[in-house]
Amino acid sequence: MSRWAVLPAELDPRVRQLVVRLRRLKDHSGLSLRQLAARTGYSPKSWERYLGGRSLPPPQAVEALARIGGEDPTRWLALREVAAEAWGNRRGEAPAVDTPGPEAAMPEATKPEPEILTAGSQTAAASRPDGARSPTRSLRVALVAGTVALVLAVSSAVLLAVRLLGGAGETAAPLTASAASAPASSSQSAPAYACRVERVGGRWYAGISPTRGAILANGHAGPEVAEAQCLLRRAGISPGGIDGIFGPLTEAAVRRAQQRAGLVVDGIIGPHTWKALRR
Template sequence: MSRWAVLPAELDPRVRQLVVRLRRLKDHSGLSLRQLATRTGYSPKSWERYLGGRSLPPREAVEALARTGGEDPTRLLALHEVAAEAWARGRGDVTAADAYTSVPEPPATEPEILSAEVNGARSPGGSLLVALVAGAVALVLAVSTAVLLVVRLSGGEGTGAAAPVAAPTTPAATASPTVSAPPYACRVERIDGRWYAGNSRTQGAVLAFGHAGSEVAEAQCLLRRAGISPGDVDGIFGPVTERAVRQLQKRSGLVVDGIVGPHTWKALRR
């Protein structure tokens, strides 16, 4: 079993959950970083960053690690999707691009390639565009100044400066509408030996922390029917819902990972 370094404290919990699962899978495979690089096509340095929480692995790397460890990649890919959204929102830096690239990184030239992508020289077309925009702004300012001068000179004696014209007030400008979450109801009924709550009839949609929609509301209703509180039935897969899913999985003898997949749906509907 590898002795892993502590993950960065600022790491988003959803990214942390993915990295912990990848570490476990790597330990279970018994492969070194060099052997893992040979099997997956991603360099040892790349895997060191991915498993250290310093860079988000690409979707293809996650899938390759899952298949190398003999595991169905479906659940890991669902975790990766949630982690990629959290990573992009939380950082928005260069390393977030690793979550979407599908090209394995060459071990020797990787820093140079990244530097070229980030610090590349500005193209002549970009400089020309900036110059054109600056010229247009200068022209507009010059015309505006000339019009203002003409108005002041021809405004007549004793009329004084023109009062500023107030912009019309519209309801949209004074008050913003309140956006509320869509209401979900639990209309639980048994059809053909399975329980349904009237929000979705899915049997295998993969749901994880951060997901939202009618399928999440369906799972929340069925968790309530099973005697486990998921919190409000609001269609949002938050920490309370995740905890309820884990309780159901433990009770049903399933893998306890907090992710709703085909096996968990089966337990919810039976």
């Protein structure tokens, strides 16, 4: 069992969830980083970055590791999609995608020994001569912080407008970027939502969001989360408060609902879970 380094504190909860699960899958496989590189086509250094939370793994790498662990790649790719959205919103840029390097194609005996990720070890960036922070990093951090604050303000205004207008519609709407980019920890006072559950066209709606396909996971916040919380409560499963924040209590309730409906129990709300909650 690997002794993993502590993930960066500033890592988004959705990215953290992906990395932690990939670490568990790698441990379960019993493969070393070199063996994992030989099986997936991505170098040991690439896997070190992915499992250290310093780089977002490409979908092909996630799918390859899922198949090695005997898992269905579909839900792992959905989890990676949620993490990619969070990664792009935090950094203000598209996530970097690694491609298999020449190191992965070497015979295993000739490959360089990968660094071991231990709880007490330093990150590769900190140990390299060029690992010092760029002079523009402070400005970049300030710009990202300002962008997040602006997104939160716009999100609050949209939520208020939706509630004033009734917010009910017949067509499904995907999770908006403003709602997805606001993790639970960034909200000082969560808005209160009122459940107005009624059956329309053979489906249950709580009057907050009409979505039937938004992908939600631990760390999301917004009206779609509140809608799911109301439907969980209607089904007799307590998600905690109806606050629009996807936290541990809501995730536990989603898992119970998925188990009851005979779905894959992963704690992530997707089209199949929405269908079970609304019927």
